[in-house]
Amino acid sequence: MAEVMERPGGAPAPARYPDDRDLLTQVLRPYRAKRCEYLTSAELTVERDPAGPADQLRVGAACTFEIPESCYIDDTGHFNAVEFNICFNQMFYYLVAKAVKERVVAPFSRWDMDDFWTRQLGEILITDLRSAFRTQMRGRLFQGEIQIADVAEWDASDIRDALVVIRTTCRFWDEHGGDSHGEVTAAILNPPPSGG
């Protein structure tokens, strides 16, 4: 079940943020040299949770992908776990970057874009990834979605540095009935100070 998120101050603002081409290009820059820019569009969604209180929001993204050819192996004929991981990363990077840019949800609403760019590669890492493949996806074109289930902001203390832990659920599917889904937890090390 997706947990909802509180928007600090003010009324909730459900919204859809259409595909941000420039931001997407920038987010995928690290993938360019490897020829694996799979995410082709993404729409950030901020919705009221019908099951939750009125002042809480659910954040996610609806995405499209294309994998013209595998970046690391000869054609396997299906969407595999490595590609699952790469596609998740791209969705997640975009989701966080767009959330920062639009200031939609804590803690990202307190960040600026530089906070994101300086952390994108070195400080954002997957700590737990579970993927399940119900039906093979064979198409080059497919869709994906990501939902933030929970964000935990951990303050720095003597025993551990500050940390943001984001639990997500995601799903990929194509028009041929292919379907896979997963639960992924990502951590952001060295986050900007929470009081900022």
Added chain:
Amino acid sequence: MDETTPVTTETAEWPPPDADPVDTADLYARLAERGFRYGPAFRGLRAAWRRGDELFAEIALDPGLSGAAASYLLHPALFDGALHTTLLPAATGPDAPRVPFVWRGVRLGGASGARELRVRVAPDGANAVSLTVTDGEGRPVASVASLALRAPGGGRSGAGAALLRLDWTALARPSVPGTGALAFLGTDHLGVTGALKAAGRRVELYPSLRALDDGLRAGDAVPETVVVSCTDEAAEVRAATQRALVLIQEWLADERLAGSRLVFVTQGAVAVRDGDDVPDLAGAAVWGMVRSAQSEHPGRFALVDLDDTGSSGPALAAAVDTGEAQLAVRDGRPSRPRLTRVPPAATSAASPRWDPAGTVLVTGGLGALGALVARRLVREHGVRRLLLLGRRGDATPGAAGLAAELNGLGADVDIAACDAADRPALERVLAAIPAERPLVAVVHAAGVVDDGTVTALTPRRFERVLRPKADAALNLHELTEHLPGCELVLFSSVSGIAGGAGQANYAAANAFLDALAHRRRATGLPGLSLAWGLWEDGMGTGLGAADLTRLRRSGLAPLTADQGLDLLDAALRQDRAVLAPVRLDESALRAGPGALPEVMADLAVSGRTVRPSDGPDLRERLAHLSGAEREDVVLEFVRAQVADVLGHSSPDGLDPAREFGELGMDSLTTVELNRRLAARTGLRLPATVAFDHPSAARLAGHLHRLLS
């Protein structure tokens, strides 16, 4: 049934014109979530209406059974369906399903062979109803003059109510400090390492989790015991609980530490004697949460509270080796906490505890529990002016009715929309209390739960629970401490003392409240914290069968409203800082102390010192069997444990191939299953074992391999 007395006819328009329809669309799905699972033939309730306290319902026999109806005066499935009317959610407030318990005045007669029924259910006192049953034409079929209802789960109605207190039992002073290698993690806020070294112990120091990780990677021996010192009394409760939560989660996530115990050391976070101050309120909250972590993961965590670090070295050095889960050291002597029964107060004189001319403020006063308490205060405790706080104030459903009812009982009632955690708002409410009706008592009954296993909780989920409980309590304390004689009665939870599994955040908040009551009394202010057991009308309403089973196994059962209120009366006649009004599950107590939380061990009925046996030790049984037989025995063992944690009476019908999630296991039942499997197999099992092998068959196969 008495078949000779005819049922009186009640001809009336149907459905009653002034009754409101009740949504019954997903009634059976909702009941199933609570453990009431009815097969297709027994889902007969089709429609329902409500008129005040009365309920009306239509029941239809499953078409497959219609043929059989003619041979019955009243088909059992139809009659059972009629009784489902009593399981419909209440109009307002609490919604705890209750089941038939005692029947009086049952009459059957008139029309027979009915395939449809109309039922009218009306209250008959607080815990009983009367039923009038007619057929689809309105012809009388049956009536029940009084049907007493109670929460499911066994035990006599009203049995088990008890007022408990936490006593600290002195243990022998340690003669020789232990010698095992110790590690200390984090900043030594309390000077613990010095005390341990002075007692002759070698202590490996790791300033952070990263340093411990580096050390283990570099080949350091995994320490059997790691000590952390909690922050000092200046620490804020959020920082202290968050730090402890990090430690607990990291401890459980790191498989290298699976055989290590983490000992939290505090100073002044518990009251060993009545009248003791508890200066470290944040440390008290840490005690609450670690107690919950202990319930979920026995043997992994320990708590030691010191009075003076300097003189406690030998006792602390010994304590970390004893294996006691909770210890306090006072004057160098260790003691451990045990809940004991409080004898009834010597006098039952009902002189009012508070000046009837004064105002009593009740937070959460518009909730189910608050309303029950408000009524009781007026009826039994001479309260004549009430100020009821709720976040939504007058807009709370039922608020006006409650106020009118309390007016009728002779009390003036004001209702204020106020979140007591919002200090300026609370100040305004307190400032508006008229000088001629000064505030004489506050009952802090507000609170929320956000349950989750300790590995799933986050700072945000602590915040949700701490704010309405602990922040509000601190505001109430600080804003009323200058008012002469104003008493603070804090509604806390026994989960802060017994360590409710899946409630580390709630336990933290409630342990904080208990500590605040000690603090107040130590400084001469009247204060009482009531560490309630679960009320079936309160937080207990959402519990399913598995939750109730787990609760009962831990020696507790949900309090009925009457029991709770009677215990409130009894507690208000006592003169102590903290009391735990609970309902004990007598059968769990008779099973001996083994299955109970350690803090409740002394409540067990003497004579049994072992946990109810599952037969001989599993390993021993397997030793005498052949391969195929062993697999069967392990599978039956796993099925029995799964059935037990799910609250099923037997493993029959539990499909070994079905995934645990489909069977209704959640994170808490998984923790419980893991705990039981580890205890009964002697295997050290990772917390994810039931996720990695998610059906009885697969888990049994895994255990079989480990045991071979």
